[in-house]
Amino acid sequence: MWRVVGFAADLRQPPPRRAKRGVIARVDRRGARGARERFWSGLRWAASVAVAAGLLASAAATYVSGRYEGRLGQMAREVAALRGQVGQQRLALALLRDPATQVVLLEGLEPSPQARGRLIWNAHAGGLFLAADLPPAPAGRAYELWAIVGTRPLPSGVFGVDAEGTGSLRVPPLAAARRVNRFAVTLELAQGVPAPTGQMYLASK
The missing domain is CATH 2.60.40 (Immunoglobulin-like)
Structure with a gap:
């Protein structure tokens, strides 16, 4: 019984300072390692998101540019056709003025x-x-x-x-x-x- 009481008394005594510093150091190292892992994990995730966003933006820009250039080409052809029609009408009017x-x-x-x-x-x-x-x-x-x-x-x-x-x-x-x-x-x-x-x-x- 006295042994049990003595063991309990030992538990109530604060740990030595050296042991306490060792525990704190191990906790600090684990915390730092976890923080570094979380940092690099977050960085890798952010990089993946940035790459995906860049690819999506590039694809969207290519699509929009293609449609825009196609529309410009169509408009240019329409304008050229209208100019040709206007030129023909002017020529016809000029000719018809002559008896x-x-x-x-x-x-x-x-x-x-x-x-x-x-x-x-x-x-x-x-x-x-x-x-x-x-x-x-x-x-x-x-x-x-x-x-x-x-x-x-x-x-x-x-x-x-x-x-x-x-x-x-x-x-x-x-x-x-x-x-x-x-x-x-x-x-x-x-x-x-x-x-x-x-x-x-x-x-x-």
């Missing part, structure tokens, strides 16, 4: 009977030709306009059509402002030919 200007209608022939053409023509200033409902030309081919003087066809320009079969051409005046009997359109090589060789698609009366 010598005539409007020539071209009708579709057997390859494309639904096609039609209209030529605002001035012998001194040239003209503006507009085509509609022509079939798209095959690769390496284009439509060519001919001014027929007497029985001789003179090349007057090459043009293409869009997916809807619409095309236009600024027609230069003929040398010496000769009188044109008829106009016609044939399908030729894309670079144009000096004399018609292909099938005729449009012709005036």
Whole structure:
């Protein structure tokens, strides 16, 4: 019994200072190690989040940039088309102010009977030709306009059509402002030919 009482008394006595300092040191080391681990763990997590955010931002920027550039390209094409239409309208108005200007209608022939053409023509200033409902030309081919003087066809320009079969051409005046009997359109090589060789698609009366 006295041994138990003595042991209990020993427990009530404060530990030696050296032992106390050792315990505190071990606790401090564990606390510091835990703090360092928490710090590096938090740093790694923050770095992962930053990398993920950077990748997401880069992907978003690429997507937005692609759509933005595509939209800009579309707008540029629309503006160019509108400018072309405005230019054609101005030319047509300028030609129509001259009493010598005539409007020539071209009708579709057997390859494309639904096609039609209209030529605002001035012998001194040239003209503006507009085509509609022509079939798209095959690769390496284009439509060519001919001014027929007497029985001789003179090349007057090459043009293409869009997916809807619409095309236009600024027609230069003929040398010496000769009188044109008829106009016609044939399908030729894309670079144009000096004399018609292909099938005729449009012709005036």
